[in-house]
Amino acid sequence: MTVVSAKKRDARERILSLAEQSVLEKGFAATSIEELIAGAGITKSGFFYHFRDKTVLARVLLERYIEREGALFDDLFRRADELNEDPLHGFLVGLRMLAEMLSDLPTGHPGCLIASYCYQERLFDQQVRDLNRDAVLAWRARFRERLEQISMRYAPHPGVDLDDLADMLSAVVDGGIIQAKVLKEPKLLSRQVLLYREVVRMTFQPR
Amino acid sequence: MTVVSAKKRDARERILSLAEQSVLEKGFAATSIEELIAGAGITKSGFFYHFRDKTVLARVLLERYIEREGALFDDLFRRADELNEDPLHGFLVGLRMLAEMLSDLPTGHPGCLIASYCYQERLFDQQVRDLNRDAVLAWRARFRERLEQISMRYAPHPGVDLDDLADMLSAVVDGGIIQAKVLKEPKLLSRQVLLYREVVRMTFQPR
DNA sequence: TGTACATCAGTGAACGCGCGTTCACTGATGTAC
């Protein structure tokens, strides 16, 4: 009940959040258990009480990330849909809300764990790689379904494949995160999302 | 002159190419000098003859990558321009050539070193981070210049900013590489480039 | 209500291994005169 005992209760959660930040900034291999326990205020054995070994940390970290970000997106686009009955307008509103949410992050987006793991894939076992794969497929399915709804009312521009257009949103976000981080221009990411929004508008614009 | 002496002469080059591959698959921290010298067939001291320490390897690796990829793109789009006097058609042809080049890579694109370094930025010193930054800005300038040429003949779709459209190509490539790697769908990357090409067409299409 | 036992969330000390780095040295090739 006291602050101390409340702190004690979620040492595991503190480790996870410290680990996520460190992995996004230095990579998984360079994220040492030593630094995590120093930050979380427990001993090394305490770490191994919560995670059998470092590979378990990698898996839990990714599962947590996928679930959190998935819920965030689903929630955001559900809210956008409630404001609109037209699927195109709903998607456009959702994209605008996404851009606003991203531009509200004061220090910019901290990074995508899927991208980070992708560039260190040989550090991870098959289970983690499959997790990553399924996450990317889930993003595709998410947006693909919306685009399909839209295409039932508005004819898409010929030559634009809906699967590709669905993938493009994830690609633009992942690529935008990288550019924004490297250039230290946080706004770049939300600008890319707004440009993607424009692409969607052009794609379904009557010709 | 013999195979052996020729091999001996470019141990440094062998280290660099082994290192690049390993960094793209495991990250910089997990790429050990030990594995590089085993692959290159020299001793550890041999490595330190060529690179004062590991940070020098990181810098040389990135410089080499930036120069190589820059030359590749410049060459590709110069060839495309020579076939076309219209800047829009030249760019569209260049993008098609890029997509073809990418789809010809049998095992898919090996990865972008800039993206890899970005997700491990705290491992590197300011010099390397600046190198990365300048590289991203160079990509933006490259494409931005082309888009400007095009916009002098064709009015861009309102609401499409040319800087953002320039960044979008890099973003789509970086994001496409990640998705292609994670899904093990090499074709995804060239499909994204072709979709970007379609976006350029839509942007400059007369309305 | 009291006691016995189980579970939770750790502690403390030790382990071996691999890592990046240093240092004195060396054989082959190139250059000056």
Add this chain to the structure above:
DNA sequence: TGTACATCAGTGAACGCGCGTTCACTGATGTAC
């Protein structure tokens, strides 16, 4: 053409440090009867 010296591309052995992991143990809290 022969000799002296310099440079190039390494070798071999040793270094200490930090890393992930193990193991026996522990105090606080929860549960059964």
